[in-house]
Amino acid sequence: MSPDVVQGFLQSIMPSSLMATAAGAFLGLVVGMIPGMTISTGIIILLPLTFVLEPNMSIALLLGLYVSGMTGGSFSAVLLNIPGTPSASATALDGYPLCRRGEAGRALGISIVASFTGGIFSFCCLYLIAPSLADVALQFQAPDLFSLVFFGLTVICSFASRSLIKGLLSATVGLAIVTVGQDPVMGTARFTFGQAELLSGIHFLPAMIGLFAIPQLVDNLRNDAARKVQAVPAGRFGSVLPRLADLMRIRRSLLIGSITGTFLGILPGAGGPIAAFVSYDYAKKMSRDRDGFGKGAIEGVAAPESANNAVAGGALIPMMTLGIPGDPVTAILIGALLIHGLAPGPLLFLERGDFAYGVIFSYFWANIFNLAIALAGIRVLVKLLATPKVLLMPTIAILCVIGSYALRNSFLDVYVMFFFGLLALAMRWLNVPVVPLLLALVLGPQLEEHLRVALTGSRGDVTVFFTHPFSLLFLCLSAVSIAWSLWFERRMAAARDQAPRVAPEAETG
Amino acid sequence: MSMARRNIAAALALIAFSVWYALLAHALPVRSLPNTPGPSFFPLLIIACVFALSLALLLKGLLGLRGDRERPAEPTTWRQPLLALAGFAVYLAVLPYAGFIVASVAFFAALMWLYGARHRELTAIAALGVPIALYLLFRYGFQIVLPRGPLAF
Numbered sequence: 001m002s003p004d005v006v007q008g009f010l011q012s013i014m015p016s017s018l019m020a021t022a023a024g025a026f027l028g029l030v031v032g033m034i035p036g037m038t039i040s041t042g043i044i045i046l047l048p049l050t051f052v053l054e055p056n057m058s059i060a061l062l063l064g065l066y067v068s069g070m071t072g073g074s075f076s077a078v079l080l081n082i083p084g085t086p087s088a089s090a091t092a093l094d095g096y097p098l099c100r101r102g103e104a105g106r107a108l109g110i111s112i113v114a115s116f117t118g119g120i121f122s123f124c125c126l127y128l129i130a131p132s133l134a135d136v137a138l139q140f141q142a143p144d145l146f147s148l149v150f151f152g153l154t155v156i157c158s159f160a161s162r163s164l165i166k167g168l169l170s171a172t173v174g175l176a177i178v179t180v181g182q183d184p185v186m187g188t189a190r191f192t193f194g195q196a197e198l199l200s201g202i203h204f205l206p207a208m209i210g211l212f213a214i215p216q217l218v219d220n221l222r223n224d225a226a227r228k229v230q231a232v233p234a235g236r237f238g239s240v241l242p243r244l245a246d247l248m249r250i251r252r253s254l255l256i257g258s259i260t261g262t263f264l265g266i267l268p269g270a271g272g273p274i275a276a277f278v279s280y281d282y283a284k285k286m287s288r289d290r291d292g293f294g295k296g297a298i299e300g301v302a303a304p305e306s307a308n309n310a311v312a313g314g315a316l317i318p319m320m321t322l323g324i325p326g327d328p329v330t331a332i333l334i335g336a337l338l339i340h341g342l343a344p345g346p347l348l349f350l351e352r353g354d355f356a357y358g359v360i361f362s363y364f365w366a367n368i369f370n371l372a373i374a375l376a377g378i379r380v381l382v383k384l385l386a387t388p389k390v391l392l393m394p395t396i397a398i399l400c401v402i403g404s405y406a407l408r409n410s411f412l413d414v415y416v417m418f419f420f421g422l423l424a425l426a427m428r429w430l431n432v433p434v435v436p437l438l439l440a441l442v443l444g445p446q447l448e449e450h451l452r453v454a455l456t457g458s459r460g461d462v463t464v465f466f467t468h469p470f471s472l473l474f475l476c477l478s479a480v481s482i483a484w485s486l487w488f489e490r491r492m493a494a495a496r497d498q499a500p501r502v503a504p505e506a507e508t509g
Numbered sequence: 510m511s512m513a514r515r516n517i518a519a520a521l522a523l524i525a526f527s528v529w530y531a532l533l534a535h536a537l538p539v540r541s542l543p544n545t546p547g548p549s550f551f552p553l554l555i556i557a558c559v560f561a562l563s564l565a566l567l568l569k570g571l572l573g574l575r576g577d578r579e580r581p582a583e584p585t586t587w588r589q590p591l592l593a594l595a596g597f598a599v600y601l602a603v604l605p606y607a608g609f610i611v612a613s614v615a616f617f618a619a620l621m622w623l624y625g626a627r628h629r630e631l632t633a634i635a636a637l638g639v640p641i642a643l644y645l646l647f648r649y650g651f652q653i654v655l656p657r658g659p660l661a662f
Binding site: 165 | 538548552593
């Protein structure tokens with residue numbers, strides 16, 4: 001066994017790391033459960049606290065929140081028919097009918113065990129695939145790296161929006177924003193308007209806080225239903241420990257969810273909601289009792305819950321090995337690592353193998369704590385569904401300001417946060433997705449650096465991107481993702497044209 | 510406003526932004542070896558993409574105008590969100606001069622009122638308690654210095 005694996009495991013079982021993982025898991029369950037709070041917002045709010053922690057503790061805390069946030073989302077989906085996170089939407093389809101039949105405890109138990117199964121399955125994939133993929137990625141040269149980042153961005157644009165033009169516009173505007181500051185190759189000041197503070201560029205952390213948290217504050221002001229959530233009495237839902245017969249019944253759904261979630265997690269941009277609905281659909285098609293779905297089938301809870309937790313491990317694979325985030329949360333995790341001077345990618349396994357394996361094992365512990373805390377504390381946790389928004393939202397607003405300011409003790413970062421919040425609201429009004437913009441902010445500097453290094457090496461010859469096999473492969477995959485997106489958009493438009501026009505036409509973007 | 514009209518407005522704004530950004534990028538100093546990309550290469554490449562995509566969005570908007578109809582008014586109100594955003598802007602403007610605690614206490618109370626808190630005593634306790642607790646947590650727990658006002662906190 002590699003010494004890095006042993007070191008990584010020992011790092012992950014240090015008391016400080018385990019405590020951070022457990023704290024993250026508890027917070028994740030709370031954040032995921034409260035409608036109107038997303039995992040991304042929870043992680044962003046927690047991020048400033050990690051500035052002062054050791055890198056392994058920081059990542060353990062954030063991973064705990066990421067994993068448990070997925071599970072917490074199912075609690076409100078089952079008990080209130082309001083998914084705590086978008087990934088739990090599919091869970092509500094059968095979870096809430098179970099709750100109405102007086103079997104909320106059964107649904108919650110299945111949901112917790114399914115989350116654990118999906119998480120552990122994706123941990124195994126992460127542990128087995130990530131080091132091998134990192135070895136392959138070490139062979140990449142500048143043209144390959146440029147094409148890889150380009151592929152990551154195009155896939156996100158294809159998945160994130162129903163309109164490819166809007167997805168690409170979001171990404172390109174993000175790339176334009178990252179050109180502010182010193183250029184990454186020669187150090188020339190660009191678009192700084194004489195401001196010394198702008199020389200280091202626009203930091204992605206305040207931008208992320210603004211992009212995710214400000215729209216959330218506005219949503220909670222506009223949405224009365226989310227503000228008036230009531231707690232479910234703890235005594236109403238019976239035992240949460242799943243019966244053996246139930247576990248046998250859902251074994252196929254668990255497998256479907258785990259495989260689908262891990263695969264879609266690896267694919268940049270797909271994310272939890274898509275994985276949950278795809279696995280729900282597969283589980284339904286492969287079930288003998290298809291008619292029971294939507295009326296309280298436990299397989300309909302198991303499949304999406306195992307899928308959305310498996311997404312987390314899947315998304316960590318491209319993040320850890322290639323530096324390409326699989327979803328917005330892993331984009332934020334990359335940011336968290338960069339703040340500590342650690343750049344995820346193949347070199348992380350080479351230079352800081354102990355830390356890389358530490359992250360992988362922390363993900364394992366996050367799943368263990370998620371299971372233990374959720375099963376043991378569910379009756380207490382659901383009481384937090386009644387957390388008054390009148391206290392929560394102003395606290396989040398203040399934490400956004402602290403988080404932005406604390407990064408560099410600069411008011412510019414606070415203003416940047418607010419600007420990106422307004423930008424996110426404008427983008428929403430235009431049906432433009434924010435995820436490609438976020439990824440462009442994280443990946444933009446790498447994209448420019450690899451492009452310019454590749455072109456400098458080839459003396460300006462652009463064919464270098466087509467003569468390197470890996471680069472050509474990624475460019476072909478980019479072309480496929482764009483073509484698929486265009487085809488899908490046309491198909492959706494054709495379906496809309498053929499549909500009877502009873503209701504006012506929906507926004508297509 | 511219909512989505513087609515929104516698309517046209519956004520496309521025109523982005524085209525104007527592209528032109529302005531391209532002029533700035535063009536004026537960047539040329540510091541590179543022959544046949545190698547300089548500091549303005551990437552910005553010009555990106556802004557060309559933004560410009561082309563904006564034109565595509567404009568075209569999409571113009572084509573969408575045919576048979577376009579006004580969307581029914583949204584049932585939700587924008588009054589409270591706009592008040593919250595305006596309050597946020599004022600808070601950020603005052604923060605460097607008033608300091609973290611003074612500015613945050615007022616902002617916290619205002620936000621609580623916007624989110625529906627009507628109990629004066631509880632609002633006052635929370636508006637004082639939460640910002641002070643956060644200040645102490647970050648200042649002494651995490652050693653992060655927050656903006657100080659004339660009252661030294």
